[in-house]
Amino acid sequence: MSVREIVEIGHPTLRRRAREVSPEQLASAEIQRLIDDMIDTKRAAHGAGLAANQVGEAVRVAVVEVDPDNPRYPYKPPFPLTVVVNPELERLSDEQEAIDEGCLSVPGLRGAVPRWMEVRVSYLDRSGTPSSLSASGLVAGSFQHELDHLDGVLFLDRVSDRESLSTWEQWERLRRPEFERRARGIVERYGG
Numbered sequence: 001m002s003v004r005e006i007v008e009i010g011h012p013t014l015r016r017r018a019r020e021v022s023p024e025q026l027a028s029a030e031i032q033r034l035i036d037d038m039i040d041t042k043r044a045a046h047g048a049g050l051a052a053n054q055v056g057e058a059v060r061v062a063v064v065e066v067d068p069d070n071p072r073y074p075y076k077p078p079f080p081l082t083v084v085v086n087p088e089l090e091r092l093s094d095e096q097e098a099i100d101e102g103c104l105s106v107p108g109l110r111g112a113v114p115r116w117m118e119v120r121v122s123y124l125d126r127s128g129t130p131s132s133l134s135a136s137g138l139v140a141g142s143f144q145h146e147l148d149h150l151d152g153v154l155f156l157d158r159v160s161d162r163e164s165l166s167t168w169e170q171w172e173r174l175r176r177p178e179f180e181r182r183a184r185g186i187v188e189r190y191g192g
Helices: 023-027 029-044 137-150 168-190
Strands: 049-051 061-066 079-091 096-103 106-116 118-124 130-136
Touching (some): 023 029, 079 137, 096 168, 137 168
């Protein structure tokens, strides 16, 4: 297991739709090592999730996990490590909220992205077992962000209000308190 380089905006893999992973490929040492490396990389970068595209691998694999002590996202509720392979997303309601997002592959920027507040994700776990989960609130937003990566979409493509784009420094100074207030409301309303 090791920490891999996170590719940044401009790298062509970030704009490609990742390919499906067959059961045989998923069982391979190569894909299992990729998953372990993605977990290590996400944790080292203090991310809430990471898609394989972000480490230069165009396969439909992503990991989502929110540690309660994550310094980048103290307002996000904890969420256990979840590995999703060949995920498919279904929205469960029409409710959306604007979530201020950043991305490890777009360093230094944040912007407001409308996200569905209740979704179901169907996927294979890392052992190849078909699974599904329902996610709400900020956790639902995290899954949508990572699944967008697997389709070659960056959060910048979904920013609803260009005036919401800011550097991390300016976001911390000017926007963080208001977003954290809204984030607490999302967590209270949706639990995630």
